[in-house]
Amino acid sequence: xxxxxxxxxxxxxxxxxxxxxxxxxxxxxxxxxxxxxxxxxxxxxxxxxxxxxxxxxxxxxxxxxxxxxxxxxxxxxxxxxxxxxxxxxxxxxxxxxxxxxxxxxxxxxxxxxxxxxxxxxxxxxxxxxxxxxxxxxxxxxxxxxxxxxxxxxxxxxxxxxxxxxxxxxxxxxxxxxxxxxxxxxxxxxxxxxxxxxxxxxxxxxxxxxxxxxxxxxxxxxxxxxxxxxxxxxxxxxxxxxxxxxxxxxxxxxxxxxxxxxxxxxxxxxxxxxxxxxxxxxxxxxxxxxxxxxxxxxxxxxxxxx
Amino acid sequence: xxxxxxxxxxxxxxxxxxxxxxxxxxxxxxxxxxxxxxxxxxxxxxxxxxxxxxxxxxxxxxxxxxxxxxxxxxxxxxxxxxxxxxxxxxxxxxxxxxxxxxxxxxxxxxxxxxxxxxxxxxxxxxxxxxxxxxxxxxxxxxxxxxxxxxxxxxxxxxxxxxxxxxxxxxxxxxxxxxxxxxxxxxxxxxxxxxxxxxxxxxxxxxxxxxxxxxxxxxxxxxxxxxxxxxxxxxxxxxxxxxxxxxxxxxxxxxxxxxxxxxxxxxxxxxxx
Numbered sequence: 323x324x325x326x327x328x329x330x331x332x333x334x335x336x337x338x339x340x341x342x343x344x345x346x347x348x349x350x351x352x353x354x355x356x357x358x359x360x361x362x363x364x365x366x367x368x369x370x371x372x373x374x375x376x377x378x379x380x381x382x383x384x385x386x387x388x389x390x391x392x393x394x395x396x397x398x399x400x401x402x403x404x405x406x407x408x409x410x411x412x413x414x415x416x417x418x419x420x421x422x423x424x425x426x427x428x429x430x431x432x433x434x435x436x437x438x439x440x441x442x443x444x445x446x447x448x449x450x451x452x453x454x455x456x457x458x459x460x461x462x463x464x465x466x467x468x469x470x471x472x473x474x475x476x477x478x479x480x481x482x483x484x485x486x487x488x489x490x491x492x493x494x495x496x497x498x499x500x501x502x503x504x505x506x507x508x509x510x511x512x513x514x515x516x517x518x519x520x521x522x523x524x525x526x527x528x529x530x531x532x533x534x535x536x537x538x539x540x541x542x543x544x545x546x547x548x549x550x551x552x553x554x555x556x557x558x559x560x561x562x563x564x565x566x567x568x569x570x571x572x573x574x575x576x577x578x579x580x581x582x583x584x585x586x587x588x589x590x591x592x593x594x595x596x597x598x599x600x601x602x603x604x605x606x607x608x609x610x611x612x613x614x615x616x617x618x619x620x621x622x623x624x625x626x627x
Numbered sequence: 628x629x630x631x632x633x634x635x636x637x638x639x640x641x642x643x644x645x646x647x648x649x650x651x652x653x654x655x656x657x658x659x660x661x662x663x664x665x666x667x668x669x670x671x672x673x674x675x676x677x678x679x680x681x682x683x684x685x686x687x688x689x690x691x692x693x694x695x696x697x698x699x700x701x702x703x704x705x706x707x708x709x710x711x712x713x714x715x716x717x718x719x720x721x722x723x724x725x726x727x728x729x730x731x732x733x734x735x736x737x738x739x740x741x742x743x744x745x746x747x748x749x750x751x752x753x754x755x756x757x758x759x760x761x762x763x764x765x766x767x768x769x770x771x772x773x774x775x776x777x778x779x780x781x782x783x784x785x786x787x788x789x790x791x792x793x794x795x796x797x798x799x800x801x802x803x804x805x806x807x808x809x810x811x812x813x814x815x816x817x818x819x820x821x822x823x824x825x826x827x828x829x830x831x832x833x834x835x836x837x838x839x840x841x842x843x844x845x846x847x848x849x850x851x852x853x854x855x856x857x858x859x860x861x862x863x864x865x866x867x868x869x870x871x872x873x874x875x876x877x878x879x880x881x882x883x884x885x886x887x888x889x890x891x892x893x894x895x896x897x898x899x
Contacts, residue, residue: 339797343718346708346768350727353765357742360749432641435634447638449877454645456869458826460843461862464850465648468655471854475651510645539630561733568735570829575850585737592741593832602745605738612735620729 358609365602366394397603406582407604411611413582417498417573418566421505422559425513428506429558433517434547437524448518455511463504463575470495470503470576496578504572509565513558520554521547553622560619564612584608653866656859673860683861686845689756690825693841697763698820704764705771705820706813712772713779731769739766740833747834754836762834763824770823771816778812808887811880818876822869 401407436447454462469475472491480486494500524547532542548555570585577583584604592601656674660667677683708728715721731739743762747754786808790800806813828843835841842861849858 340718342707343711343715343724346704346711346772347720347724349704349765349768350708350724353743353746353761354727354731355723357746360745361738361742364745428641428644431637435637435641438630438634439638449873450642451645453870453873454649456822456873457649457866458843458862460826460828460846460850461652461865462648464846464854464858464862465652467850467854469648469651507644507648510641514641564733565735568737570737571847585735588737588741598745601741605741608735609738616730616733619733620726623729624725 361602361605364599365397365606367599397599398607400600401603401607407587410582410584410587411607414567414569414584414608415611417501417505417583418563418569421502421509421566422563424502424506425509425562426555426559429510429513429517430555432510433514433521433554436514436518437521444522448515451511451514451518459508460571462508463572466500466504466507466576467495470500495576496581498577498581500576501573501581501583504576505566505569508572509562512561516558516561517551517554520551520557524550553625556618557622560615560622564615564619567612568608649866652859653863656856656863658856658859661856673856674864677857677860680857682840683842683845683857686840686842687861689839690842693756693759693763693831693839694821694824697760697767697824698817700760701764701767701820702771702813702817705768705816706775706809708768708772709775709779712776728769728772731766732773734766736827736829737833740830743830744833754834754839756836756839758834758836759831759839759841762830763820763827766830767820767823770819771813774816774819775809775812778809782808811883815876815880818872822872825865825869 432451436444436451439447467474470492471477472493472495474492474495476494477486477490477492480492481488481490486492494503528546528550529542532546533539537545568585568588569583570589573581573583573586574589577586588601588604588608591597591604657669657671658665658667659670659672708724711718712725712728718724740762743758743765744754747758752758787800787804790804791797795803826843827841828847831841832844832847835844846858846861849855
C-alpha cells in the first residue's frame, strides 16, 4: 500500500507532507522520550533541601563533562541495600504474574464464548465488555470498597444466606486478595478483547475437520484453538502484565499496609518523603524490568498492524 | 448443545462480575442512609450535597476543560501519527516513532507521570492546568493513533489515488476524501481520549499544580477519608454521561457504516 503512494507522481517529496510526520514526532520526542533521559539523570543526583528537591541538572548541554563526573549511584546502592525495595519489586512481579494468570483463566472462556456466539450477537457482547472500561477506573475500584469492607455488602450477603454467623465478617478488604480481585476486575476487558479478536478470526472448518476425524472436543481445543489464539494470549497478557506491575491505585485503595507494590513505593517516596532522586531510581529500575515485556508487546502490535 | 450452555453460563457470570459492582454503586447513590449496607429509602440528598460541594464542582469543571482540550489536541496529533505510520513506509527514525506510539499504551502511569513532572521542573514550567493538558495529550494521542491506524489499514486507497490522479492537491484530498472516510475512527478516538483524560488520577497528580485539582484527584482524596454516598452520586453522573456518549457514538458510527456500504454497492453497480 505504502509503496504505491510513494511512487505516485502526486506524492513527490513535499515539505508540507513531512509536517504530518514531524509534528507528532517532535511532540513525542519532547514529552515522552526526553522525560526518560531526565528521569535517568535525576536518579543519579543527590537530594537537596531546596525546591525542587534535587541538585540542579539542566545547566545547558555544554555540561556533559560535569554530567559524567557528577554521576552518583548512591540512590541505586540504597535501593539494593534495603531489602524493602527488593521485596517490593519481587512482590509487584508476583502479584502481576498471578493476576495475569487469573485474567487468562477468566478471560479466555469469556472470549471463547463470545467468539462462538451467533454473529448477530457479537457486536453487542463486545460493546458490553468495552462499556465498563469507559466508566472511570477509580470509580470501579471504589465500588469494591463498599462490597469487600468487613461491614460491607458481601458480609451482609453471606450473613443473610447463613454462610456467616451474625458476628462473622469478611476479612478480605485491605489484604492481597482484595488487590487480586480489584486488578482482575479492572483489567478484564483488556484481556478479553485481544483474545476475542484472535479467536474470532479463527477458521471453524478446522474444528469441524478435527471432529469429523474423531478428535474429542477438549483435544481439538488444545491442538487447534489454543495454538491459533496464541497471538491474542500474548497481546492480552502483556497489555495486562506491564501496567499491573506498576499499579498504584488498586493496591493503595484495596490493599493493606503490608501489600508491597513498587508503584506504591514510588508514590510514597515522591509525595510522602519528597525524595525525588530516589523515586526516579525506583522508576528507572522498574522500567528496566519491563523492557523485555514492552518489546514483546511492541513486536506483537507491529505484526497486527 | 452442551458447549452453548457452557458459553451462556460463562458469559452470564463474566458480565455479572463486570456489572454488579457498578450497579450497586449507582443504586446506593440514591440511598437515604449514609451507611453502605443499610437501605434507608430512596433519596436525592447526596446529589444535593454534591451540587453544593464547591470543591467538587470546581474540580469537575477543571476536568471537563482538561478533557476537551487535551482530547482535541491529542486527536489531531494522533491522527497525524496514524497517517505517518500507515502512509509513510520509510522515514528516519520510524522504529523509534512507532515505539513511542506503542510504549505509552502499557507504560505504568507512575513512570509516565514522574518523568513528565521532572521535565516540567527541569525546563522551569510552572505546574498547573496546562501541564496536565500536555501530559494528557501525550498519552491520549497514542490511543487515538492506534484507533485511527486500524481504520486506515482497512480502507480503500483507490479513492484517494483517483483524486490525486485527477489533480486534486494532497491537502484537499485529505479533507475531501480521507478524513470523511476515517471520521468514525477519529470521533471514536476523541471519545476514548476524553474518557482517558477524565479518568486519569496518577499522571494528573504528578503534573498538576495549585488551582488545577482534577475530579479524580478530588475523588481520590475523599475516598481515602472514607466512603461517602456523595462520591456515589458524582460517579453515577459520570457513568450516565459516558454511557450516553458511547451509545450516541456507536449509533452514529453504525449509521455511517451502513451509509458507506450502501454507497459502495451503488458505486459497484454503476461500474458494471
